[in-house]
Amino acid sequence: MDYKVGLLGRIVLLAGTLFLLAYTIFDEWGVFVTSLFIILVIIQIIFLLRYSESSFKKVRTFLDNIKQDKYSQVYPVKFDGTETDDLHIEFNAILAKLKEDQAEKEANYQYFRSVFKHLSIGLITFGENGEIQILNVAAKRILNVDELKNIGEIANVNKELHLAIQNLRTGGSELIKIAHPDGIMQLSVYVIELLMRGEKFKLVSLQNIQSELEEKEMEAWQNLVKILTHEIMNSIAPISSLAGTLKSDIEHKIEHNEEATEEELEDFLMGMGTIEKRSEGLINFVSDFRSLAHIPAPKFTSIRISHLFEQLETLLNHQIETGGIKLIQEIDPEELILFGDQTQIEQVMINLTQNAIQAVEESEEKIIRLRAFIDEAGKIIIEVCDTGKGIEEEALSKIFIPFFTTKKKGSGIGLSLSKQIMRRHKGNIQVRSQLGEGTTFKLIFNG
Numbered sequence: 217m218d219y220k221v222g223l224l225g226r227i228v229l230l231a232g233t234l235f236l237l238a239y240t241i242f243d244e245w246g247v248f249v250t251s252l253f254i255i256l257v258i259i260q261i262i263f264l265l266r267y268s269e270s271s272f273k274k275v276r277t278f279l280d281n282i283k284q285d286k287y288s289q290v291y292p293v294k295f296d297g298t299e300t301d302d303l304h305i306e307f308n309a310i311l312a313k314l315k316e317d318q319a320e321k322e323a324n325y326q327y328f329r330s331v332f333k334h335l336s337i338g339l340i341t342f343g344e345n346g347e348i349q350i351l352n353v354a355a356k357r358i359l360n361v362d363e364l365k366n367i368g369e370i371a372n373v374n375k376e377l378h379l380a381i382q383n384l385r386t387g388g389s390e391l392i393k394i395a396h397p398d399g400i401m402q403l404s405v406y407v408i409e410l411l412m413r414g415e416k417f418k419l420v421s422l423q424n425i426q427s428e429l430e431e432k433e434m435e436a437w438q439n440l441v442k443i444l445t446h447e448i449m450n451s452i453a454p455i456s457s458l459a460g461t462l463k464s465d466i467e468h469k470i471e472h473n474e475e476a477t478e479e480e481l482e483d484f485l486m487g488m489g490t491i492e493k494r495s496e497g498l499i500n501f502v503s504d505f506r507s508l509a510h511i512p513a514p515k516f517t518s519i520r521i522s523h524l525f526e527q528l529e530t531l532l533n534h535q536i537e538t539g540g541i542k543l544i545q546e547i548d549p550e551e552l553i554l555f556g557d558q559t560q561i562e563q564v565m566i567n568l569t570q571n572a573i574q575a576v577e578e579s580e581e582k583i584i585r586l587r588a589f590i591d592e593a594g595k596i597i598i599e600v601c602d603t604g605k606g607i608e609e610e611a612l613s614k615i616f617i618p619f620f621t622t623k624k625k626g627s628g629i630g631l632s633l634s635k636q637i638m639r640r641h642k643g644n645i646q647v648r649s650q651l652g653e654g655t656t657f658k659l660i661f662n663g
Contacts, residue, residue: 230260282314338422340381342367343415358403358422360396380405381420387593388662390642391425402426448498455494462487514557514640521552521588521598528565528586535573541582548589554596554661560637564645567630568600568657575604575655598659607649615647 237253281289289311293304329350332339338355342348346367356362359373371378374394384390384407392403406421462484469476476484525545529536536543554561569584576582587599607615616635631645638645642662649655 226260226264230257230264233257233260281311340364340367340420340422341417342420343417349417355422358396358401358424377403377405381407381418385409385594400426452498455491455498458487458491462491514560514637516555517558518553519556519558519561521554522547522550524562524565525586525588527562528569531566532569532573535570536584539573539577539582541573541576541584544583544585546585546587546589552588552590552596556641556661557637560640564634564637564659565598565600567634568659571630571657572600572602572604572655575602577604579603579605596661598661599656600659601654601656603654606651606653606655607647608651612647612649616645 233253233256237250237257240250240253290308293308332350333352334354335352336354338358339350339352340348340355341350348364348367351364359370361369361373364370367381368378370381374392377392377394380390380392384405386407386409389404389406392405394401394403401424404421404423404425406423408419410417410419465480466484468474469480522545525547529543529545535541569586572584576584581603583603585599585601587597587601589597591597616631635645638659644660646658646660647655648658
C-alpha cells in the first residue's frame with residue numbers, strides 16, 4: 217500500500233508543479249521563476265522514475281542472487297502490512313526454500329560421492345578431453361597409483377588396459393592381465409558411455425577376478441581330470457584284463473610245451489584285435505583332447521553371412537533332405553558382414569547345425585532356423601534354432617564341458633571347441649532350451 221501511496225503522491229506533486237509552471241509561463245512571471253519551475257519538474261521526474269524502479273531493482277537483485285546461488289541474503293521485514301513488507305516476506309521464503317534444496321542436493325552429492333569412492337570395485341569417470349572426474353579408492357589400489365589427472369596416464373600402468381578403455385563402447389567388456397605389487401591381476405573391464413547436460417563421459421569399472429578365475433580354473437582341471445580318468449580307465453581296464461588273460465594262456469602253453477589249437481589261435485587273434493581296436497579308440501580320444509588345446513589363432517577376414525549360410529546348406533544338404541528337414545534362413549540386413557576366421561566360424565556353424573539335425577530326428581515338425589541380425593547394443597548375433605525335444609535343465613550347465621555329451625554317439629568336444637573358437641573371436645556362445653520347445657544356440661560377436 218505504501219508503494220501506491222508514494223507513487224500517487226509523487227504524481228500529484230508533479231502535476232501541481234507542471235500546473236504552476238504553465239501558470240508562470242502564461243502570466244509571464246519572468247525567466248528566472250520559469251526556469252526554476254522547469255528544474256523542479258525535471259528533478260521530480262527523475263525521483264519519480266527512481267521510485268518506480270526501486271521495486272524492480274529489488275526483483276532484479278533477487279533474481280541475480282538466485283542465478284549466482286547466493287541464498288544467504290535476508291530482506292528486512294517490519295510486519296507493517298505494506299506491499300514492500302509482503303514482497304520481502306515472499307523473497308525470504310523463496311530464498312530459504314532454495315537454500316534448503318541446495319543443502320539437500322549437496323548432501324546427496326556428497327553421499328553418493330562417498331559411496332562411489334569406497335566401493336570395492338574400481339570406478340573411473342572421464343570426459344571427452346580425457347580429464348578424470350572421479351577416481352575411487354579401489355581404482356587407485358588396483359592401478360597402484362596415488363592420483364591420475366588424465367585417462368592417458370593409464371598407458372604408463374598398462375598400455376593394453378588404456379587401449380581397452382579408449383576403444384570399448386557401452387556394454388563392452390574385456391579381460392586384461394596387469395602386473396601388480398601383490399601379484400598378477402586379471403581385470404574385468406566394463407565401460408558405459410553417458411550423456412549429462414550435453415557433455416559425454418565414460419564410466420569405467422575395474423574388477424579383479426583373479427581369485428574367481430583361479431577357483432574356476434581349479435574346478436575345470438578337476439572336472440577334466442575326472443573325465444580323463446574315467447575315459448582312460450574305461451579303455452585301459454578291459455585292455456589290461458584281456459592282455460593279462462592272453463599272456464597267461466600263452467605262458468601256460470609255453471611252460472607245458474603245448475601247441476595251440478586252431479580255435480585257441482583264433483581266440484588269441486580276436487583278443488589282440490580287440491586290444492588293437494580299444495587302443496585306437498584311446499589314441500583317437502587323446503587326439504580329440506589335443507585338438508581342444510591347440511586351436512590356432514583366428515585369421516580375421518570379412519565374412520558375408522548370407523554366403524556362410526549358403527555354404528552351410530550346400531555342405532549339409534544331403535542330411536537335411538534325407539531327414540525331411542525344413543531349413544529357414546533369416547538375415548537382417550541381407551548384406552550383413554562379420555569379421556572372423558572363415559574356417560573356424562564355418563566349423564562352429566557345422567557343429568551347431570549338425571546338433572540341430574540330430575535334435576529334430578524324432579520330432580513331428582522338423583524345422584531348423586538360421587537367424588542373423590544386429591541387436592540393440594550393435595552386436596552381430598547368429599542363432600541356430602531347432603524344434604527338437606530340448607535339453608534337460610541338468611545337462612544345460614554341462615554341455616560346454618569337454619567330452620560331455622547327451623548323445624549315444626559323439627565325442628563331446630564339438631560344443632567345447634565351438635566355445636573356445638568364439639572366445640578367440642572375443643565373442644560368446646549361449647544356449648536357451650526347454651523340454652518340448654526346442655533349443656536355440658546364440659553366437660554373439662562383439663565386433
